[in-house]
Amino acid sequence: MSNISGASSGSSTTRRGRVVGVPTVCWCGAQIVGKISKSDPNPYRRYFRCAFAVSNKLMDDNHVFKWVDEALLNEVDRLSSEAKRLEQMVRESEIVFDGAEYENMVFDKVLMKVKEEVFEKVESVVSESKRYMKKLMIVGIAVCMIVVGLENFI
Ligand SMILES: [Zn+2]
Numbered sequence: 001m002s003n004i005s006g007a008s009s010g011s012s013t014t015r016r017g018r019v020v021g022v023p024t025v026c027w028c029g030a031q032i033v034g035k036i037s038k039s040d041p042n043p044y045r046r047y048f049r050c051a052f053a054v055s056n057k058l059m060d061d062n063h064v065f066k067w068v069d070e071a072l073l074n075e076v077d078r079l080s081s082e083a084k085r086l087e088q089m090v091r092e093s094e095i096v097f098d099g100a101e102y103e104n105m106v107f108d109k110v111l112m113k114v115k116e117e118v119f120e121k122v123e124s125v126v127s128e129s130k131r132y133m134k135k136l137m138i139v140g141i142a143v144c145m146i147v148v149g150l151e152n153f154i
Helices: 049-053 067-095 099-153
Strands: 033-037 046-050 065-067
Touching: 033 049, 046 049, 046 067, 065 067
Parallel strands: none
Antiparallel strands: 033 046, 046 065
């Protein structure tokens, strides 16, 4: 096996650190495979690697390379911060939906809906009467013209 995993004995995140947690697919689209390092600095240390890079025996490329232990640590960190975030969210929503405040919110919503409905009804009545007025005007003009025509005729 090549010595890519021996190239960096310390952190793999500094050099190729674009992946957080356990990588599932490389940017090139290839699957990630689990390999075991055979290098002197990291004997038997497991790592994730782009399958394309493995099959082409690439070295010092920018395809995914990540130590499994580091990836797992990342994953644990990510999950624990995610858990904290969710806990925070639950606590905040409890405050918002607590008792009176919740009732007020519901009341406001109902009031708003009623207002909207009333407004819509008023609107439709107004437009209806506008249409009616237009018809009336047209009829009125027609009547006038007929009257004028008749007067001329007589
Ligand atoms: Zn790749």
